[in-house]
Amino acid sequence: MRCAAPAPARRPPRSGPGARSHAPGALPGAFRCRTRRASRPGGDEPMRRLSNQLIATRREPPADASAVSHQLLARAGMLQQAGAGLFTVGPLLLRTLQRIEAIIRDEHDALGCQELRFTHLQPREPWEASGRWQTLTEDDPIMLRTRTRAGAELGLGPTHEEQAALFAAEGVSSHRQLPMVLYQIATKFRDEPRPRSGLLRTKEFTMKDAYSYDADETSAAATYERLAGAYERIFARAGLDTLRADADVGAMGGTMSAEFLAPAGIGEDFVAASDAGSYRANTEVARAALTAPPAPEERPMSVVETPGATTMETLAPFVPDVPAERMVKTLLYGVTTADGGHEVVAALCRGDRSIDEDKLAKATGATEVAMADADLIRRATHADPGFAGPVGLAGDVRVIGDHAIADVQGFVCGGNATDTHRRDVWWGRDVALPELADLDRVADGDPAPDGGTLSLTRAIEVGHVFLLGTRYSEALGLTAAGPDGVERPVWMGSYGIGIERLAAAIVEQHHDDKGIVWPTAVAPHTAVVVTVRAGDADQDALAEQVTGQLLDADVDAVWDDRDARPGVKFADAELIGFPWRITAGREAAAGRVELTWRATGETEVVDAVDAVSRVAEDARRHRVRQSPR
């Protein structure tokens, strides 16, 4: 059966930023015509109707969805779990991902970056050359592997620095070809030990990864900044609130790194941000600005009897003239090193501070740190727990202190004998200043380096930029001749954005008790036109007209012509989160519709033409080249 359709009229060719590159493939008539269908008035495309689409909303989320974003996306039918950390992206969610990708392309292309595509399957050899095969397959086996029938080993790309260096090595020979940025938007595979929170942490995900190439460090730093600037614009355009923060360079190796963190209750990271505005860092690397306590008059070191004083609070009365800033805490840890060995580490910090175990692990090169148990403490300190100090520790204990302890003199510390402490201890005079590192755990209210006060916020990492230096270019032979004719390794940078995670973060930030509230720029459709009562001639005619006008105005609109009760259609529209709802109801015969803004629920009754122009104006502000339509 074929549906009656007006004779196709030629649409004028389109041009400009919103141009459509092709008409969507039409489905076989029998399928498409499941319900009534009309072609676009004056157009040659089938009208987009929800009655022709799979809308699989449900009241309840699947039992194993705990993250709000996972629950809502699943309830909206935009998502289906295929396995642990594996998700099928439904048609509506795919549109959102494509919009995000369009914004990313737009910002990258504006900087002159070039898009390309690396292979997913990568031979072992380049990974060997960069020294990462062992790291990524054994130490932290995040790379999935396979073998060809001939026996060649392949890794399923978790990232592409090696390939990026190799690709450029073939074409780049002179500094005159630089700076240059290549990027791709493609699937990454990571054998995550523990997928989590729906789309926030998966084994397979889409990533935009970019690689920058510069002749020297100065130029590389400038490129890095330009990309970081693009990242801020990308997230802002996508409607996501993010903070740029100093970050850990981590396993990637490099010299500078920043993360883009989207504040959200479910985030796995904490940003320490200063209220003075110029300092922001992931707590993994954040530093509080600690002022050195004034040194007291120099006196010889002495022992104080401190029965039962195993905590700062109980110790204070025994040394009433010494503030906590002038004490040195000694905490003992059992540490497992990368090679599988074990050592005992004494971590020192100021009495008023505490140790960040992540920082300690990093500083000691440990894969695991655990507070020492009582037996271990007795062996290391010859005392009961609570009386450890740097003076007279067992010889096999590695001592490492936070930077701040170097500024403390004439301090109080544990006596390494039960019920005793030492006071008036001076570095250099009574005990050698140990190895120093950043071990300090920052907390809400700490003084910030820029003079403000730090506060901690939970956040989702949606982007990460690294200035890599020459590690990969040296390993893989990527060099460029300088103006002096001498070949030098190219400076590289690496820049990633997790696409699905970004979408999930947007949902985490933009939802209410009814469902998702997509920002216009990334909504699967900008507007839904709802007929209150399918089959009502006035409503159908008006809805069809309005939908057509919206499409003609380059607004991504869809008509909910399903023969369902209005409550169902309203609830679905709110759950899926279309920014605008245009309702053709009681006043349809008079050419008036209700215009509802999803974010606030605000509704006005307006003439249909006014509704169209209002929505078109919002769409125009958020339009991106190459957006899906």
Next chain:
RNA sequence: CGGGACGUGGCGCAGCUUGGUGAGCGCGCCUGCUUUGGGAGCAGGAGGUCGCCGGUUCGAAUCCGGCCGUCCCGACCA
């Protein structure tokens, strides 16, 4: 990988402690009639190897063992 929990029609759950009585409830789905501005009502109907394998038993969704899968909390990342 350590710790905790779960697996019963498409989805959410009860039943299991104390083995046996027609495997049940809500949502969804199908048919018919009525209804039509906030997830309709009535009537009828379809749909389940109770994750898998093995054991105990006259008899197992239920007890025991193993395996698989999934989620949550901890060590990692976009």
